[in-house]
Amino acid sequence: MAPFIIDGKGIAERIQEELKPRIAYLSAKNFQPGLAVVLVGDNPASQVYVRNKEKACAKLGIASFKYHLPGDVKPEEIFDLVEQLNQDTRIHGILVQLPLPPQILEKEVLYRISPDKDVDGFHPYNLGRLMIGDPIFLPCTPWGVQELLLRSQIEVEGKNVVIVGRSNIVGKPLAMILVQKAKGANATVSICHTRTPNLLEHTRRADILVAACGVPEMIKGDMVREGVVVVDVGINKVGDRLVGDVEFESVSRRASFITPVPGGVGPMTIAMLMANTVKAAERFYTRQTGEFCPGA
Ligand SMILES: NC(=O)c1ccc[n+]([C@@H]2O[C@H](COP(=O)([O-])OP(=O)(O)OC[C@H]3O[C@@H](n4cnc5c(N)ncnc54)[C@H](OP(=O)(O)O)[C@@H]3O)[C@@H](O)[C@H]2O)c1
Structure with missing residues (x-):
């Protein structure tokens, strides 16, 4: 018998639909979730992934901020950018598109992302929370x-x-x-x-x-x-x-x-990234205002 073909695209669309009321709730409070995407170099596959993430943000009303750095960037320049994004209150999620060029140690960058903005879920804090069964952001x-x-x-x-x-x-x-x-x-x-x-x-x-x-x-x-x-x-x-x-x-x-x-x-990877970004924004909003977000 032919197998059932799992429709990842359809399921991903439903997940994104489910995020809309949560985004609308924040929007009614004049608060827009924001995602920063850092792209280093000219890897064609990475460029496609970044474009797809930007498109998903635009469709949902999430602000996206793209930072495109040259392939020969110095590690300190990325570290400084990550630090700046950690402090930026318009940005609730930070994604550094992998792979990075060989002169940059990936973990040196990923470990610098604030765990509160770690919407890829790669920071050791979030991986540790996953391991003990009390996750915040899942990869x-x-x-x-x-x-x-x-x-x-x-x-x-x-x-x-x-x-x-x-x-x-x-x-x-x-x-x-x-x-x-x-x-x-x-x-x-x-x-x-x-x-x-x-x-x-x-x-x-x-x-x-x-x-x-x-x-x-x-x-x-x-x-x-x-x-x-x-x-x-x-x-x-x-x-x-x-x-x-x-x-x-x-x-x-x-x-x-x-x-x-x-x-x-x-498509599921992108949908879950959007879900993590909305969650990060809700957590930020609650920390800032003390007001509980119903979707969070
Ligand atoms: N759909 C998405 O959104 C998405 C996201 C991320 C990745 N991907 C894709 O998923 C795949 C895996 O990505 P990744 O980043 O996890 O890859 P990766 O870092 O290259 O890891 C590959 C893993 O597969 C193992 N492996 C390779 N050849 C094997 C073999 N012949 N027999 C048994 N194990 C083998 C490797 O074992 P060792 O550890 O022993 O080397 C390694 O653990 C890639 O095709 C990637 O493009 C898709």
């Missing part, structure tokens, strides 16, 4: 994966979730989200990586398989069991085609649910 892509599953009525509790990839921005935080004692979680999670012997043994026993390895179409049909739920986080340009980390055709013959690329996890 957008893994949170998007959880929301996709929740809103597709796919039960995660008690399931064997196998994640291929252990990056700090996708694999590890996703494992941490899905293993929590919480709604949309309570899974038994395994994380696989390049040092995992017998990857097949792991992928074949997955009830839910998440591919986040950055290798185009690496997960093939014979690596999964019948009825598996497959979430493909990958975005790879192969020639003029955009493909995931999953070979869609062969895997979809066995899967019960599968996310497409494009139109799966990608």
Whole structure:
């Protein structure tokens, strides 16, 4: 039977719709959420991601502030910019588009972002809060994966979730989200990586398989069991085609649910970024006025 194709684009649009009343509430108080996006260099993929984030802000009435720095920028210049954005009261979320050029240590920049404005959820403070099950800002892509599953009525509790990839921005935080004692979680999670012997043994026993390895179409049909739920986080340009980390055709013959690329996890990442920005703005508003925000 053909699998159910999870409509990430549609789900992401609904999430953004749900943010509108929260933004309108703030707007009625003459307060507009603001997101700063820092782009360094001329990486074409990063430029597309930044443009999509700006478009999403414009659609929702979130102010976006773009800072485009040259690829040969000195680390101190980025540090100064981040500090300036931390102090700027128009800005409630700061996003530094990754990857950064080699002369800049990513963690040196990410650790300087105020945890209150860390809408990407990459600051150790926010990752620590996630780990102990008391999160404020969840990293957008893994949170998007959880929301996709929740809103597709796919039960995660008690399931064997196998994640291929252990990056700090996708694999590890996703494992941490899905293993929590919480709604949309309570899974038994395994994380696989390049040092995992017998990857097949792991992928074949997955009830839910998440591919986040950055290798185009690496997960093939014979690596999964019948009825598996497959979430493909990958975005790879192969020639003029955009493909995931999953070979869609062969895997979809066995899967019960599968996310497409494009139109799966990608739009969710942006929707969750918007959700984090609105939350950051609400928290800022409450801190400043002492007034509770109903959506927060
Ligand atoms: N949809 C979105 O919004 C979104 C957001 C972020 C990323 N992405 C995409 O998601 C994918 C993963 O991104 P990332 O930043 O997490 O990638 P990454 O930092 O390159 O990490 C890739 C991970 O996959 C593992 N891996 C690579 N080849 C493997 C293999 N043959 N067998 C087992 N494990 C393997 C690596 O293992 P080691 O640790 O051992 O090297 C590493 O942990 C990419 O395609 C990226 O473009 C999409």
